[in-house]
Amino acid sequence: xxxxTNQNIQSYMTELGxxxxxxxxxxxxxxxxxxNDALFAIADELITQREALKIENAKDLDAGKEKGLxxxxxxxxxxxxxxxxxxxxxxxxxSALSDPIGEITDLKYMPTxxxxxxxxxxxxxxxxxxxxxxxxxxxxxxxxxKSGNATILRGGSEAIHSNxxxxxxxxAGLASAGLPAECVQVVETTDREAVGELLRLKDxxxxxxxxxxxxxxxxxxxDSLIPVIKHLDGICHVYIxxxxxxxxxxxxxxxxxxxxxxxxxxxxxxxxxxxxxxELLPHIKQLFDEEGVELRGCAQTQAIIECNAATEADWxxxxxxxxxxxxxxxxxxxxxxxxxxxxxxxxxxxxTQDVTKTRRFMREVxxxxxxxxxxxxxxxxxxFGLGAEIGISTDKLHARGPVGLIGLTSLKYVVxxxxxxxx
Amino acid sequence: xxxxTNQNIQSYMTELGxxxxxxxxxxxxxxxxxxNDALFAIADELITQREALKIENAKDLDAGKEKGLxxxxxxxxxxxxxxxxxxxxxxxxxSALSDPIGEITDLKYMPTxxxxxxxxxxxxxxxxxxxxxxxxxxxxxxxxxKSGNATILRGGSEAIHSNxxxxxxxxAGLASAGLPAECVQVVETTDREAVGELLRLKDxxxxxxxxxxxxxxxxxxxDSLIPVIKHLDGICHVYIxxxxxxxxxxxxxxxxxxxxxxxxxxxxxxxxxxxxxxELLPHIKQLFDEEGVELRGCAQTQAIIECNAATEADWxxxxxxxxxxxxxxxxxxxxxxxxxxxxxxxxxxxxTQDVTKTRRFMREVxxxxxxxxxxxxxxxxxxFGLGAEIGISTDKLHARGPVGLIGLTSLKYVVxxxxxxxx
Numbered sequence: 001x002x003x004x005t006n007q008n009i010q011s012y013m014t015e016l017g018x019x020x021x022x023x024x025x026x027x028x029x030x031x032x033x034x035x036n037d038a039l040f041a042i043a044d045e046l047i048t049q050r051e052a053l054k055i056e057n058a059k060d061l062d063a064g065k066e067k068g069l070x071x072x073x074x075x076x077x078x079x080x081x082x083x084x085x086x087x088x089x090x091x092x093x094x095s096a097l098s099d100p101i102g103e104i105t106d107l108k109y110m111p112t113x114x115x116x117x118x119x120x121x122x123x124x125x126x127x128x129x130x131x132x133x134x135x136x137x138x139x140x141x142x143x144x145x146k147s148g149n150a151t152i153l154r155g156g157s158e159a160i161h162s163n164x165x166x167x168x169x170x171x172a173g174l175a176s177a178g179l180p181a182e183c184v185q186v187v188e189t190t191d192r193e194a195v196g197e198l199l200r201l202k203d204x205x206x207x208x209x210x211x212x213x214x215x216x217x218x219x220x221x222x223d224s225l226i227p228v229i230k231h232l233d234g235i236c237h238v239y240i241x242x243x244x245x246x247x248x249x250x251x252x253x254x255x256x257x258x259x260x261x262x263x264x265x266x267x268x269x270x271x272x273x274x275x276x277x278x279e280l281l282p283h284i285k286q287l288f289d290e291e292g293v294e295l296r297g298c299a300q301t302q303a304i305i306e307c308n309a310a311t312e313a314d315w316x317x318x319x320x321x322x323x324x325x326x327x328x329x330x331x332x333x334x335x336x337x338x339x340x341x342x343x344x345x346x347x348x349x350x351x352t353q354d355v356t357k358t359r360r361f362m363r364e365v366x367x368x369x370x371x372x373x374x375x376x377x378x379x380x381x382x383x384f385g386l387g388a389e390i391g392i393s394t395d396k397l398h399a400r401g402p403v404g405l406i407g408l409t410s411l412k413y414v415v416x417x418x419x420x421x422x423x
Numbered sequence: 424x425x426x427x428t429n430q431n432i433q434s435y436m437t438e439l440g441x442x443x444x445x446x447x448x449x450x451x452x453x454x455x456x457x458x459n460d461a462l463f464a465i466a467d468e469l470i471t472q473r474e475a476l477k478i479e480n481a482k483d484l485d486a487g488k489e490k491g492l493x494x495x496x497x498x499x500x501x502x503x504x505x506x507x508x509x510x511x512x513x514x515x516x517x518s519a520l521s522d523p524i525g526e527i528t529d530l531k532y533m534p535t536x537x538x539x540x541x542x543x544x545x546x547x548x549x550x551x552x553x554x555x556x557x558x559x560x561x562x563x564x565x566x567x568x569k570s571g572n573a574t575i576l577r578g579g580s581e582a583i584h585s586n587x588x589x590x591x592x593x594x595a596g597l598a599s600a601g602l603p604a605e606c607v608q609v610v611e612t613t614d615r616e617a618v619g620e621l622l623r624l625k626d627x628x629x630x631x632x633x634x635x636x637x638x639x640x641x642x643x644x645x646d647s648l649i650p651v652i653k654h655l656d657g658i659c660h661v662y663i664x665x666x667x668x669x670x671x672x673x674x675x676x677x678x679x680x681x682x683x684x685x686x687x688x689x690x691x692x693x694x695x696x697x698x699x700x701x702e703l704l705p706h707i708k709q710l711f712d713e714e715g716v717e718l719r720g721c722a723q724t725q726a727i728i729e730c731n732a733a734t735e736a737d738w739x740x741x742x743x744x745x746x747x748x749x750x751x752x753x754x755x756x757x758x759x760x761x762x763x764x765x766x767x768x769x770x771x772x773x774x775t776q777d778v779t780k781t782r783r784f785m786r787e788v789x790x791x792x793x794x795x796x797x798x799x800x801x802x803x804x805x806x807f808g809l810g811a812e813i814g815i816s817t818d819k820l821h822a823r824g825p826v827g828l829i830g831l832t833s834l835k836y837v838v839x840x841x842x843x844x845x846x
Contacts, residue, residue, distance in 0.1 A: 108808065110807070206820070259844070259845055360452075378537055384836060398820040410819040412789075412790065415792060415795070419796050419797075
């Protein structure tokens with residue numbers, strides 16, 4: 001790349017940032033109705049433009065085939081009538097969520113006579129960096145719009161035509177609601193340097209959200225000068241306690257692993273209390289054998305059922321595949337210790353009927369979602385009642401766990417006085 | 424520095440980090456009573472050790488005089504009977520605050536039958552980097568302890584003897600409550616490289632809080648691989664609106680500026696609506712002339728009162744001194760625009776009797792604390808009812824405004840099921 005191109009990209013990205021900052025001030029102040037009108041108008045436009053969207057999408061699919069993208073990737077990239085309808089439906093659902101912005105909580109009189117409370121406000125400008133799914137363009141823009149944030153969207157180069165076409169629909173919807181076009185901007189260059197520039201726009205962008213595979217998220221986290229909301233791994237555990245109900249234990253374990261293999265809230269390591277291992281492991285083996293799931297067990301597991309040997313590496317692995325690691329533990333203490341050492345702090349569940357152990361597990365397991373007698377697959381914005389999610393955070397600061405509209409906001413203090421001064 | 428020393432410091436800091444992480448798991452699980460017992464015991468020990476503390480402090484003061492520290496710095500460094508009593512009293516006050524840890528909020532049944540809520544939990548390990556005040560050692564340790572976090576404290580080298588002596592009292596208190604010594608660790612080397620190492624301990628430290636001057640905070644923010652809770656500047660505004668009550672306007676303006684000059688919530692730029700300028704500016708001049716405050720006005724201000732000329736630089740300056748910049752603005756729109764452009768997003772106040780303008784100012788000014796008819800000097804953890812504060816954040820993510828116990832915690836999701844699986 002020449003220095004000229006570099007400078008062009010730098011000034012292009014800086015301009016996007018400045019425009020986004022301006023638009024964010026407008027968005028922060030508009031009433032919910034206008035934002036909802038825009039979301040509905042974008043949904044309508046997506047339906048109206050279905051054929052045009054598919055034509056642009058076909059360009060990406062053709063280029064993808066030529067580049068030799070695999071079937072799974074082409075599938076994620078492809079837009080159909082059904083997927084476009086789903087995108088529009090998603091926007092309408094987001095418009096139906098209550099507007100979090102401007103809510104004042106905990107407004108109280110202080111001894112001095114001033115009233116102090118907190119008002120929920122947008123973060124400002126959000127940069128979203130994602131891979132090949134064009135539906136993220138609409139989803140992410142909608143969540144940011146509803147929460148009063150301006151957005152800069154940088155999708156994968158393999159989806160550039162699709163993303164630009166979706167962006168056109170977004171622009172039409174913003175215009176019909178009287179909102180500035182710069183509320184949602186799609187980066188139109190596929191140059192990789194644009195990502196680097198986006199991550200350096202710390203005066204114009206308040207938070208970066210990467211959505212995609214681990215390598216994307218690692219790169220973004222490493223290079224960003226702006227705070228990042230992210231999750232890296234989903235190494236989730238189920239611990240079957242001495243006092244577990246056998247049927248619940250088997251059901252929850254099976255659902256946590258086999259409901260879907262490729263999701264971040266899928267079970268990867270099963271811990272079984274020693275006192276229950278010889279009773280339950282044969283049933284577990286039968287369930288997963290029928291499902292074609294490979295089991296990798298510790299020595300104690302292998303003494304009870306036939307399976308491959310688990311090594312240290314297995315406790316650290318997010319398989320995202322039909323493989324399950326199994327470890328027999330002494331009891332609750334060892335389970336909590338194992339989880340806090342190897343878990344990615346995403347989602348961990350205990351199966352027990354005992355209230356004392358429930359109390360300890362809930363408090364001492366240091367993960368974003370901690371569960372009792374429930375499938376790890378519930379760790380999801382929709383299942384948690386957030387309405388929609390922009391991702392799941394395994395960070396501790398700001399947003400933790402599924403991130404919905406609230407995670408895209410901040411709280412400022414508001415003070416109401418009547419000429420009050422400090423003495 | 425030799426490579427050996429560097430490696431020694433690296434392994435020393437890593438060891439502190441690992442120990443802190445272990446202690447944090449203990450602290451996260453203990454009941455409030457034990458933490459409160461420790462706080463009381465530390466307070467008692469500070470009183471008991473008053474003479475020993477003063478002897479150690481004298482070593483720092485002597486070294487400081489030899490190094491030629493100025494009077495203000497020596498004053499901040501010095502420990503007296505009174506300042507030790509105040510430190511102890513601060514600890515007792517923190518022990519009296521209610522324990523935020525473990526509180527479960529918003530626990531609701533979802534359509535699937537699971538119950539989902541959020542539990543307040545400690546962040547884990549907090550690194551505090553501060554300058555010469557030895558009382559920070561006790562204050563910061565106490566706030567972190569109460570919120571269930573392990574702490575690594577790195578004070579200024581000029582206070583090393585004092586800090587070690589305070590740390591000894593903290594250790595005695597922890598031991599008497601049965602808590603591990605590693606809940607609070609003071610970095611015992613004065614080597615500057617220790618700060619750099621602390622900022623790289625991202626596997627062991629969850630958040631860094633710098634307390635001190637702007638250059639310290641800038642350096643820490645720039646170098647840290649760990650999230651930082653900080654504020655850089657306090658460029659605070661008062662806007663006197665067309666509909667201001669004159670008496671309230673003068674009182675709040677005077678108090679915001681002259682209550683104390685060196686604090687971050689002190690007024691630095693006064694904005695006055697054009698329609699009120701010729702009526703109010705002469706009174707303002709009189710008030711501040713009597714107080715010896717230098718006024719620097721825009722051209723319109725200078726047309727009404729005699730004062731120095733303000734330049735662009737003045738709108739960007741935190742004086743921390745008896746100087747006030749004054750600008751006449753057209754009205755609310757220009758005031759909001761000026762504030763959002765030049766304010767450090769710390770604290771800004773409008774003086775008005777008009778509810779419509781109040782509504783707009785509160786919503787549209789993008790600062791950590793936004794006020795109506797109240798002195799900017801109220802932006803403070805005690806005044807806001809937080810009980811104590813570890814600092815004031817001008818960041819938007821996580822904690823914004825005065826940071827008390829809640830700012831040192833995070834929320835995890837908790838899910839209660841009864842064998843529930845996802846369908």
